[in-house]
Amino acid sequence: MPRFPETTSTLDAVGGAVFSSLAGRLARHRGTVYPLHVGDTWLEPAEGCRMQDLTIDEHPGMHRYSSPQGLPGLIDAVVERSRKRMGVTTERSSVLIAAGATGALGAVVGSIVEPGDEVLVLAPYWPLITGIVRCVHGEPVAVPFLGEVDSAESAVEAVQGRLSSKTVALYLSTPNNPTGKVFPASWVDALVDWAVSIGLWVVSDEVYEDYVYRGEHAYARSRAPQQAFSVHSFSKAFGMAGNRCGYVVGPESVMAALKKVSTHAFYSTPTASQLAALRALDGRGDAWVEAIRPRYQALGDAAAERLEVPAPEGGTFLFVDTRDRLDERGLIGFLQDCAGRGLFLAPGPSFGDYPSHVRICFTCAEPDVVKAGVDVLADMLSR
Amino acid sequence: MPRFPETTSTLDAVGGAVFSSLAGRLARHRGTVYPLHVGDTWLEPAEGCRMQDLTIDEHPGMHRYSSPQGLPGLIDAVVERSRKRMGVTTERSSVLIAAGATGALGAVVGSIVEPGDEVLVLAPYWPLITGIVRCVHGEPVAVPFLGEVDSAESAVEAVQGRLSSKTVALYLSTPNNPTGKVFPASWVDALVDWAVSIGLWVVSDEVYEDYVYRGEHAYARSRAPQQAFSVHSFSKAFGMAGNRCGYVVGPESVMAALKKVSTHAFYSTPTASQLAALRALDGRGDAWVEAIRPRYQALGDAAAERLEVPAPEGGTFLFVDTRDRLDERGLIGFLQDCAGRGLFLAPGPSFGDYPSHVRICFTCAEPDVVKAGVDVLADMLSR
Numbered sequence: 205m206p207r208f209p210e211t212t213s214t215l216d217a218v219g220g221a222v223f224s225s226l227a228g229r230l231a232r233h234r235g236t237v238y239p240l241h242v243g244d245t246w247l248e249p250a251e252g253c254r255m256q257d258l259t260i261d262e263h264p265g266m267h268r269y270s271s272p273q274g275l276p277g278l279i280d281a282v283v284e285r286s287r288k289r290m291g292v293t294t295e296r297s298s299v300l301i302a303a304g305a306t307g308a309l310g311a312v313v314g315s316i317v318e319p320g321d322e323v324l325v326l327a328p329y330w331p332l333i334t335g336i337v338r339c340v341h342g343e344p345v346a347v348p349f350l351g352e353v354d355s356a357e358s359a360v361e362a363v364q365g366r367l368s369s370k371t372v373a374l375y376l377s378t379p380n381n382p383t384g385k386v387f388p389a390s391w392v393d394a395l396v397d398w399a400v401s402i403g404l405w406v407v408s409d410e411v412y413e414d415y416v417y418r419g420e421h422a423y424a425r426s427r428a429p430q431q432a433f434s435v436h437s438f439s440k441a442f443g444m445a446g447n448r449c450g451y452v453v454g455p456e457s458v459m460a461a462l463k464k465v466s467t468h469a470f471y472s473t474p475t476a477s478q479l480a481a482l483r484a485l486d487g488r489g490d491a492w493v494e495a496i497r498p499r500y501q502a503l504g505d506a507a508a509e510r511l512e513v514p515a516p517e518g519g520t521f522l523f524v525d526t527r528d529r530l531d532e533r534g535l536i537g538f539l540q541d542c543a544g545r546g547l548f549l550a551p552g553p554s555f556g557d558y559p560s561h562v563r564i565c566f567t568c569a570e571p572d573v574v575k576a577g578v579d580v581l582a583d584m585l586s587r
Numbered sequence: 588m589p590r591f592p593e594t595t596s597t598l599d600a601v602g603g604a605v606f607s608s609l610a611g612r613l614a615r616h617r618g619t620v621y622p623l624h625v626g627d628t629w630l631e632p633a634e635g636c637r638m639q640d641l642t643i644d645e646h647p648g649m650h651r652y653s654s655p656q657g658l659p660g661l662i663d664a665v666v667e668r669s670r671k672r673m674g675v676t677t678e679r680s681s682v683l684i685a686a687g688a689t690g691a692l693g694a695v696v697g698s699i700v701e702p703g704d705e706v707l708v709l710a711p712y713w714p715l716i717t718g719i720v721r722c723v724h725g726e727p728v729a730v731p732f733l734g735e736v737d738s739a740e741s742a743v744e745a746v747q748g749r750l751s752s753k754t755v756a757l758y759l760s761t762p763n764n765p766t767g768k769v770f771p772a773s774w775v776d777a778l779v780d781w782a783v784s785i786g787l788w789v790v791s792d793e794v795y796e797d798y799v800y801r802g803e804h805a806y807a808r809s810r811a812p813q814q815a816f817s818v819h820s821f822s823k824a825f826g827m828a829g830n831r832c833g834y835v836v837g838p839e840s841v842m843a844a845l846k847k848v849s850t851h852a853f854y855s856t857p858t859a860s861q862l863a864a865l866r867a868l869d870g871r872g873d874a875w876v877e878a879i880r881p882r883y884q885a886l887g888d889a890a891a892e893r894l895e896v897p898a899p900e901g902g903t904f905l906f907v908d909t910r911d912r913l914d915e916r917g918l919i920g921f922l923q924d925c926a927g928r929g930l931f932l933a934p935g936p937s938f939g940d941y942p943s944h945v946r947i948c949f950t951c952a953e954p955d956v957v958k959a960g961v962d963v964l965a966d967m968l969s970r
Binding site: 208246268307447467 | 628639700851
């Protein structure tokens with residue numbers, strides 16, 4: 205019982221923002237900044253899909269609440285997209301529009317995790333997922349995965365090894381943040397089959413589905429629509445992260461529970477953001493993606509080459525091991541030295557047990573800024 | 588442990604949307620609809636504060652993430668407003684911009700409530716507060732309050748009577764949703780002093796602070812800035828509920844915990860919504876309020892007179908007892924009969940132990956629609 209002036213002890217284990225430890229330095233920095241720690245894009249959304257395009261003449265009442273499930277037109281568009289992409293039956297009642305993929309994942313986790321329950325989280329992982337589990341008093345259990353696993357069989361062995369009687373769900377993200385790994389379909393299928401066979405929920409974070417450069421994205425929900433949640437983001441797809449609009453498609457039987465959680469977390473998704481997403485889904489967003497994807501890939505490939513790491517298979521990140529350049533100060537010293545040169549990086553420990561890794565986003569700023577920042581990092585790594 | 592296909596049992600006690608039981612009827616209704624169950628406004632936000640006014644030329648990158656705490660300019664404006672209105676020291680570190688007051692309250696409750704903890708909730712209450720407490724496995728304890736209490740002393744007696752060893756916080760809302768009651772300063776002061784004396788947090792929901800028609804709004808935080816959270820909404824103030832932007836001002840020592848919760852619930856508040864709020868705070872919003880407040884009051888007074896209930900002291904609602912018109916079907920029968928005539932009302936049980944009350948919002952639709960809806964209700968009540 206956290207009586208005044210204490211707060212709930214569960215939060216002690218929850219990190220602040222990914223980057224909080226270096227935020228002060230960033231605010232004080234004079235000179236050029238290379239903010240490669242941010243996961244975002246330097247581009248504006250497609251024309252016609254910006255806030256300035258949404259008028260009260262065309263959308264009277266557009267500053268009023270929408271339904272907590274989402275705007276009917278947007279739900280319909282998501283249903284159509286999901287059917288087409290995932291190849292499985294999808295009804296309107298399987299869709300929840302949410303405050304970004306973050307809000308969607310919060311609704312999923314809040315619906316299936318009780319205090320003390322464990323969620324298997326494939327590492328390295330998107331940093332907020334562990335805090336999302338902890339905020340409802342669940343326990344994230346990291347599964348060392350990428351870099352450890354090289355086949356469907358070893359993927360299943362990895363998760364099996366961390367299973368306990370308290371496990372209720374498996375979380376994966378592909379294309380992966382932070383590594384840029386695109387899970388082969390055989391891995392996704394094997395993991396989903398395993399989860400289904402022992403009655404675990406599957407929570408599949410697929411916000412970078414549109415940014416695959418090598419291989420092909422596999423939808424967990426295609427394999428088990430009755431048991432898998434598929435989480436998506438207009439933020440990542442269409443360059444509108446600040447709009448806070450994403451969605452989850454899941455088993456009809458539990459979507460009422462998800463809507464309860466989301467209603468109490470943020471009530472409804474911003475109406476204007478949903479209207480912008482709906483415009484993007486009319487073809488303008490996909491055209492934007494088609495035009496942008498090769499640019500993202502070229503940026504990722506160039507950054508990878510400069511840093512002497514494998515090219516990304518998807519997404520907008522590289523995860524780089526700095527082990528051979530750390531001194532007795534460890535990673536924090538390296539990050540501080542980088543910050544001294546204006547280069548800001550996301551620290552590996554935010555993504556799991558990665559004491560010497562850093563994550564960079566190669567789409568976070570104008571390409572010349574990213575290139576210059578990558579040059580600084582390469583120099584710091586003597587590469 | 589809610590193994591597939593179950594969801595967390597805590598949610599069983601959480602209601603869906605306030606109005607979910609009649610939503611299907613509303614969707615199917617043919618003819619004129621009087622949607623008095625919705626808490627919103629028929630007005631568009633002030634000119635200059637609409638989405639169409641926010642251009643990428645003026646705000647490059649405005650579709651990108653903002654900081655999880657909020658846009659620096661908006662935080663500064665909230666600090667200034669809070670200092671002026673509450674008359675107490677307020678630093679930037681005491682402010683969190685959130686996904687509406689709902690998101691702000693979620694961040695507060697998530698920070699101070701652990702599983703099994705109790706929160707005293709003055710009834711009748713804003714419907715979502717009980718679900719917000721339950722979503723983190725806390726227990727809301729309703730305190731029969733409005734209609735029961737007539738002095739500062741009896742206010743304290745009421746809360747004292749529901750105190751237990753598990754109580755961690757006191758929630759109040761003034762101007763009150765659903766009753767329109769504006770708590771006298773003496774009540775607020777006495778409740779805050781009592782909470783402080785026994786180490787409870789105070790959570791004060793003040794989203795209707797700008798809509799006071801009789802009496803004067805009293806800020807809980809003015810009395811105990813070290814222990815009280817003051818929750819506000821640009822939605823209600825400036826007619827932008829769909830933007831999902833509100834804020835909480837609280838004790839500096841715990842705001843880092845709140846930011847952890849909000850970061851994991853919705854990451855950041857929509858950037859465009861914050862820009863719109865910032866524009867409203869430059870004077871345009873207050874001018875809008877000054878122009879609108881007398882209209883809201885006139886609408887509330889007219890509705891109250893027609894329904895033969897006391898005029899509202901503040902807010903946008905009336906809470907009406909239908910007891911003498913219920914038949915053996917109870918309230919649901921009455922609500923169904925109203926729905927048959929196109930009139931939709933929020934049911935009393937959403938607000939506490941009020942089996943025969945209904946709530947109407949007198950600003951939810953064009954004034955002539957509201958007036959016609961109120962006429963239907965008056966007719967149903969033979970008034």
